[in-house]
Amino acid sequence: MFKNKINRRNFMQQTGVWAAAAAAGTLPKFARAARDKELNIYCWEGYNSDDVLDPFRREFGAKVRAEGLTSDPDAVNRLRAGETKVWDLVNLNNPWAREMMYPEGLIKPISRERFEPMYKDMMPAFHPPYSWAMDKSGKDLLGMTQRFGPFNFVVNTNKISRSMGEDQGFNIFLDPKMKGRYGVLTYDNWNIYHMCVTAGVDPFKKHSKAEIASYAKVCKQIFNGAKLLTDDLVAMNLAMINGEIDASFTGGTYTASPARFDGAKQIRGITPKKGPMNGKGGIVWIELTSVVNNPDPSGLSEDFLAYVQRPDVSKKVAFAEGTYNPVTQMGSDKVMATFNKEELDAIQWDTLEEEMSNSTDYDINPDYSEMYDIYSAAKREREG
Amino acid sequence: MAEGNTSSKWRFNPGALAAIPASVFLFIGFAGPLAMVVGYSFMPAKTFSLLQIPTLENYVSVVTDSYYLSFFWSLLLASISVFLLFIICYPMAYGMAKLFGKWANLITALIVLPLLISENIRLFGWVLILLKNGILDGTLKYLFDITASGLLFTVPAIVLGIVYVYLPFMLFPLVIGISMVPESLKEAASDLGASRWQIFKEVEIPLSMPGIMIGGILTFILALGSLAESKILGGQAVIMIADDIESSFTFAQNWPKGSVLSVMLIALSGIIVFILFRKIDLDQIIGRR
Numbered sequence: 063m064f065k066n067k068i069n070r071r072n073f074m075q076q077t078g079v080w081a082a083a084a085a086a087g088t089l090p091k092f093a094r095a096a097r098d099k100e101l102n103i104y105c106w107e108g109y110n111s112d113d114v115l116d117p118f119r120r121e122f123g124a125k126v127r128a129e130g131l132t133s134d135p136d137a138v139n140r141l142r143a144g145e146t147k148v149w150d151l152v153n154l155n156n157p158w159a160r161e162m163m164y165p166e167g168l169i170k171p172i173s174r175e176r177f178e179p180m181y182k183d184m185m186p187a188f189h190p191p192y193s194w195a196m197d198k199s200g201k202d203l204l205g206m207t208q209r210f211g212p213f214n215f216v217v218n219t220n221k222i223s224r225s226m227g228e229d230q231g232f233n234i235f236l237d238p239k240m241k242g243r244y245g246v247l248t249y250d251n252w253n254i255y256h257m258c259v260t261a262g263v264d265p266f267k268k269h270s271k272a273e274i275a276s277y278a279k280v281c282k283q284i285f286n287g288a289k290l291l292t293d294d295l296v297a298m299n300l301a302m303i304n305g306e307i308d309a310s311f312t313g314g315t316y317t318a319s320p321a322r323f324d325g326a327k328q329i330r331g332i333t334p335k336k337g338p339m340n341g342k343g344g345i346v347w348i349e350l351t352s353v354v355n356n357p358d359p360s361g362l363s364e365d366f367l368a369y370v371q372r373p374d375v376s377k378k379v380a381f382a383e384g385t386y387n388p389v390t391q392m393g394s395d396k397v398m399a400t401f402n403k404e405e406l407d408a409i410q411w412d413t414l415e416e417e418m419s420n421s422t423d424y425d426i427n428p429d430y431s432e433m434y435d436i437y438s439a440a441k442r443e444r445e446g
Numbered sequence: 447m448a449e450g451n452t453s454s455k456w457r458f459n460p461g462a463l464a465a466i467p468a469s470v471f472l473f474i475g476f477a478g479p480l481a482m483v484v485g486y487s488f489m490p491a492k493t494f495s496l497l498q499i500p501t502l503e504n505y506v507s508v509v510t511d512s513y514y515l516s517f518f519w520s521l522l523l524a525s526i527s528v529f530l531l532f533i534i535c536y537p538m539a540y541g542m543a544k545l546f547g548k549w550a551n552l553i554t555a556l557i558v559l560p561l562l563i564s565e566n567i568r569l570f571g572w573v574l575i576l577l578k579n580g581i582l583d584g585t586l587k588y589l590f591d592i593t594a595s596g597l598l599f600t601v602p603a604i605v606l607g608i609v610y611v612y613l614p615f616m617l618f619p620l621v622i623g624i625s626m627v628p629e630s631l632k633e634a635a636s637d638l639g640a641s642r643w644q645i646f647k648e649v650e651i652p653l654s655m656p657g658i659m660i661g662g663i664l665t666f667i668l669a670l671g672s673l674a675e676s677k678i679l680g681g682q683a684v685i686m687i688a689d690d691i692e693s694s695f696t697f698a699q700n701w702p703k704g705s706v707l708s709v710m711l712i713a714l715s716g717i718i719v720f721i722l723f724r725k726i727d728l729d730q731i732i733g734r735r
Contacts, residue, residue, distance in 0.1 A: 135699050143494055245681065250697035290599040290681025297573065297678065306578045306598065431492060434698050442685045443512050 098361040103128040104137060104145075105153035106349060108209065108382035109370070118369050124362055133251060134158055135430075141168045141354065150360040151367070153351040156194040157425045159204040164197050169352040171202035172364055178203060180371050185393035187418065188348075194423065195350060205352035206367050208379055209387040211409075212333045212417040213252060213424075214344045216313035218302045220328045227309075228420075231334030231343045232260035235311055236280070241287040244309040245301055248293040248441075252312045254433050255345060255424075257281050264338045266425040269433075277433060281440035284311055291441070295385070296320065302329055315409050316347075319386035323408035331410060333417035344421035348390070373397045381405060388414055480712070486705035494701060504706040513707065516687040517714070523601070523686070524669035527608040528662050531616040534609065535661070539620035557614050565611055569678040572610065576603060576679070599681030607675030612668050616661040623657015624650070663722055667715050687711055 101124055103109055110128035119126050131137040134154045141152065146168055154163075163169045181190040188207055195204055215235070217227050221243075227234060235244060246253065258265035261276040269277070285291075289307050292298055299321035301307045310317065314331040321329040337343025351370070353363045370379055376391040377400040388409050391397045401411075410417070427433065488500035491507070542550040560568060575581045578595035586594050597603060627650050635645045651658075673688040682689065687707060694704030 133697055136696055139494065139699055248682070250693065290683075292677060292681055294678070297570075300573070300577065301599075301681075304577050304579045306595075431698075438690070438693055438698065439512055441682075442515050442690065444685070 097358055099124050101126045101151070101360045101362040101366055102149050103151045103153070103366070104131055104140075104149040104354075105129075105151070105351070106131060106209075107384050108379055108387075109153055109351070111378070111382040111384075113378045114370070114375060114382060117375070118366060121369075122362060122365060126366075135251065138162055138168070142166065146354050146356055147358070148356075149354045150356055150363045151351055152354050153349055155424050156207075156348040156350050157423075159350050159352050160194060160197060161426055163352065164202070164204050167355055169204060170355045171197070171204060172206070172353055172367065174203045176364065177206060177367065180206070180368075183371075183394040184390040188390040188393070194348060205350040206371065207348050207350055207390045208370060208376065209389055210346060210348040211315035211387045212331060212344050212346045212414075212421050213312065213314035213316060214256065214331065214333050214421075216298075216302070216310040216318045216329060216331050218305075218308050218328050219330050221308035224330060224332060227332035228335045231337055232256060234309070235260060235284055235287065240309070242289045243307055244288060244311055245290040245292060245298050245307045246284060246288045246311045247295065247298050247313055247317065248291050249312060250434065250437065251430070252345075253284075254430065254437050255427060256312050257284060257437070258427075258433075259334075259337050259339070259343060259345075260284065262338050264340075265427050266339065266422075267428070269429045274429065274432065274436070278436045278440070281437050282443075285440045285444040288444070291444075299326070299329055315414075316385050316387055318410070319408045320384070322410075323386055323404070327407070331417075333413075333420050335420055339422040342420055342422045344417060345424055346418055346421040347424040373400055377401065380409070483705045483708050483712075486702050487709045489702045489705075491702050492698075492700050504702045508703065508706045508710065513687070513690060516685050516690045517710070519684040520670050520672075520687040520711075521714075523605055523608065523684075524666050524672075527605055527612065527669045528616075528666045530605065530609050531613060531665050532620075532658070532662065535613065535617045535620050536658075539617055539624050539657075542617075542621050543624040554618075557617060561614060566674055566678065568611070569607055569674055572603075572607065572679055573598065598679065599683055601680065601683050604676050604680035604683065607679040608669045608672055611672075611675060612665045615664045615668060619657045619661035619664065620654070621657070623654035623660070626657070627653040659722055659725065663719055666718065670715060671711065 099122070103126065105128060107130040108114070110130050115126050115128060118124060131154075137152065137154055138158055141149070141163065152163070152169065159169060164171075178190050181188060181192055181195070184192075184207065191200060192207065195207060196202065197204055215227070215232065217224075222234070230237075234240060255265040257280045258269075258273075258277050261273070261280040263269060263273045263277055288311065290298075290301060292301075295313070295317040298307075298310045298313065298317065302310065303321060303326050314333075316331075318329045318331045334343030339345075351367060353359075353367070369375055371391060373391070373394065373396040376389050376397050380387055380389045380392075380401075386405070386408050388411070389397070392401075406412075482496065485496050487504060488502070489496060489498050489504075490501055491504055538553075542553055546553060573580075576594075576598040577583070578598070579587075580598075582597070583594045586592050631649055631653070632645050635649050640648070671688050673686060673692065676682055676684065676686045676689065688711075691704050691707045691711070694700045694707060698704075
């Protein structure tokens with residue numbers, strides 16, 4: 063085929079032949095062959111770190127592309143919109159796989175035989191069968207857990223003690239004395255959950271009109287009392303360290319750990335001792351990485367899932383650039399041995415078990431859409 | 447017959463033929479997405495397909511909801527910023543065009559260099575300066591025992607950010623505008639007895655108006671769609687319309703509402719540009735006439 067030299071005369075002709083061949087589906091064969099050494103990951107930041115990806119690229123001779131996501135619902139919608147053709151792995155918070163993505167055919171099960179034994183090495187709360195990793199029938203394994211953490215609010219303990227925060231819970235933000243002394247971290251979906259909790263309402267159930275009215279009142283009060291709004295955890299931590307504010311409405315190990323690891327130990331995630339979710343006041347998120355139901359799947363998806371379970375890689379995932387978080391693999395002594403005292407302190411290991419026991423698992427809010435409109439109006443109409 | 451001639455002239459006109467690739471690219475890459483945004487604005491709320499029965503419900507919802515506040519703040523802060531930029535940049539531009547000679551090149555380089563650094567990083571620099579116990583507050587406390595806290599996370603901080611980031615977009619059109627004012631006209635005005643103020647008001651300002659208008663339009667449109675300044679320096683003391691658009695497309699998952707807000711912002715910008723362009727002559731600026 064390449065014997066025919068391309069010259070000025072036949073250039074257009076040759077181009078046309080190649081274009082027609084591509085259109086007729088000749089070329090996708092080459093592309094399909096390349097998928098054995100290609101992996102596309104859509105994930106929360108951390109898994110897209112070169113510290114995590116480069117050793118995998120070298121070991122498997124793979125071309126790995128990873129894109130960070132900004133919100134769970136956004137990611138699910140992109141898969142719904144046809145990006146199952148693009149991604150091989152998706153890393154989201156716990157409820158989406160079982161409740162939405164698997165029933166909608168966006169992800170597919172992974173080998174129980176290969177991966178269930180790995181769950182046995184995880185912390186006891188995640189031992190198999192771990193409900194968020196299973197489909198509703200309990201038959202199929204939908205992915206692997208790794209990072210997790212309580213996510214409620216953060217204080218500067220030099221100004222607000224840990225015990226005061228835990229005892230008063232989110233009510234602390236309704237205290238008139240707190241006006242102008244806290245910031246709102248605009249992770250909007252989380253704030254909606256926590257504003258429900260502040261209103262004494264369980265976010266993970268269908269709500270009555272009275273409950274939505276209480277939630278709306280809290281939305282206004284929280285926004286009107288805030289000194290600043292930001293979606294940047296570094297800016298929020300900096301404002302707490304420098305004394306602009308004393309607390310962050312929503313936050314947790316995920317947001318406090320970078321400041322703590324830098325030496326600002328006074329910045330601490332707080333989990334309320336009690337609240338409206340069957341008596342619990344805190345929420346914990348657990349990431350689950352699942353294999354996307356890609357019509358042209360990569361041969362490396364499950365290999366990557368197994369790779370990130372290794373002790374050294376688990377540590378890299380826990381301490382990827384940006385934020386530092388506990389990982390479920392810390393149930394294994396080999397993984398624990400990779401953490402030093404400073405790192406454990408950064409992720410509040412000392413209180414993690416207690417915080418987990420005071421928390422309920424992140425779930426889906428059936429009234430999210432209606433509550434979002436109320437939330438965004440309160441933000442827009444904020445009286446500074 | 448005449449029409450046929452025109453048509454064949456067009457077909458063999460090298461300029462028109464050469465413009466075809468760029469036109470196709472513009473149509474696909476610029477007009478296409480805009481048309482999609484307009485299309486989505488008429489789709490039912492919280493849906494993701496363009497193949498549905500069009501509705502005006504999103505327009506009604508945006509008009510009856512409190513989005514006017516975001517439009518108001520964006521328009522107000524953009525107007526204030528353009529005014530301040532003009533006040534700051536005109537003397538600088540005058541100096542660069544008429545007085546600084548070879549030093550003008552150095553000043554140009556110093557103003558252009560920061561553009562190579564990400565806008566967000568430059569704004570974070572200001573956060574470190576303005577933060578309570580930050581560079582400014584700490585220095586003033588140390589040297590003079592006075593405090594300058596409370597500057598950050600305010601509306602003036604947003605204006606400062608906009609003025610800082612968009613300064614080159616006002617300055618360089620002004621430099622060009624002022625360079626276009628012939629010295630001979632100023633001398634003639636002076637010979638005829640005009641005072642310095644009269645020369646400035648009746649010769650320099652009108653003749654440099656194309657530069658003023660271009661700088662004003664550029665910075666106004668950029669400021670109208672700005673977001674980072676409000677988020678990073680302002681702590682979202684007010685919500686700009688760009689923030690509402692971003693939230694609609696992300697957390698709210700309401701593409702049609704985001705599209706309505708985008709269409710309204712584009713229309714608003716378009717109307718302003720249309721009105722202003724009627725007052726200036728582009729051909730004159732580029733020297734065709």
